[in-house]
Amino acid sequence: MSDADPADASPATDRDYAEWLDAFADGGGFALVCPDGHGSLPPRRVCAECGSTDLSREPLDEMGTVETYSVVHVPSPRFADDAPYATAVVDFGPTRLTGIVRDGGADGDAPAVEIGDAVAVDVGERVTDGERLVVFRPAGES
């Protein structure tokens, strides 16, 4: 995580979240999972579904399945230079991840994605300001 950027409207930083992004960037993405199998993302001290405090880091598969997506044409200022872009909610088993789909589309177009597609998770950067974020790459793309 970069130091607080005065231009960023959301300067809140969270150490656990930053570490979690680091893990994905290193190819070791994980979720926090309770004994009942409910997945969640850090920072998390208690399972939101069952109240268990016994949360362990479980590695996530690199590939997930697109459950829904949208192509955003009207962005917030922090994504001004990223639009149009596709956001997707992707199922990774114990948890879902939300992120931006990168690659797979013609230049200038939002990447093509459909519900049911297999995508790989990675950490990328916002075009607008270089801030890190969760990105998905369609299967078969390099």
Add this chain to the structure above:
Amino acid sequence: MSEVRVAGVGLTPFGSHPERTGRDLFAEAALRAFEDAAVSRADVKELNYGNFMGALAEHQGHQAPLMAEAAGVRCPATRYESACASAGVAVREAVRTVAAGDADVVLAGGMERMTNLPTDEVTEGLAIAADDLFEVRAGVTFPGAYALMANAYFDAYGGSREDLAHIASKNHANAMPNEYAQYHREVSVAEAMDAPPVAEPLHLYDACPITDGASALVLVSEEYAAEHDLDAPVAVTGTGQGTDRMALGDREHLARTPAADDAADAAYADAGVEAADVDVAEVHDCFTIAEVLALESLGLFEPGEGISAAREGITTADGDLPVNLSGGLKAKGHPVGATGGSQIAELTRLLRGDHPNSDRVPDAEVGVAHNAGGTVASAVVHVLEVAE
């Protein structure tokens, strides 16, 4: 337990008010509510005030005392924030306070000032109703979140953009005679289909506008109404609230809104009515797909069947179950922190017979209002009935 009566309702015209502050908007709505109620300001025991983004839009925090001044009341005053359901929760607490016998008169409502911000800053402001770490930083906007739900709905149940366009067209038609509505312009299904995309599959006419406005309600106990010989024929007989996981991706189902199911179940039980008893509804159509999800959570349609209700003419003004006769958020406008109060105000007018669209529901006795926050991580439902 006391029965809660709506003694008076007040709205500002919804729209763009570039040269007015929020305090002046709420003052206008409250003034109108007191005129309508014929209740003394001195009898007001609490102010419950809804507002979402006042700190961003007007650089004004701590708004409740300011709004008490603006309304001319001196009593405990509290701001409620629950995103687009801010006024809904404010009204709900007022209903509970009066029902419990803790106060005979409560002023409730809300205000939002939005058009003074550029569109991209409003987009940013609304987005903060989503999970900052796992949604907003991942590019989810407010329309984008509902677009994710719309595509999940189409995938689960079918339906199309054209079904949604019928909802937009219906609500624009309903707003035509409403003096408080932001838009007085018919929108055809074809025009809605041809509008530019905002977050696909949602296009411009699937989205509510950016709106300034305020709402105010004077709620009283049945005993107070009788004692003061008030003309307050409409009662709030049921209230319910529900909460879901904040982020869409953490929900059990991406195309349903269980927080609203819970709110509806509680409100119906509180009122002793069932979904089948409902004659007219005002629901939170911040986007056309949101009206569909609301109708299904309220039990008015089975999951998968709400999508075609407008196209089939069931929820149009001349249908069996008119929905959003005010024009809805879609065409009446959506001043975020005022909306929940305005829905109750409009439903009250519809049931009393003094709404321009009352003649569409001349025999209506039971109305339901559905107000949602974020992507329905918060939901509030109220049941209104004609009591006399």
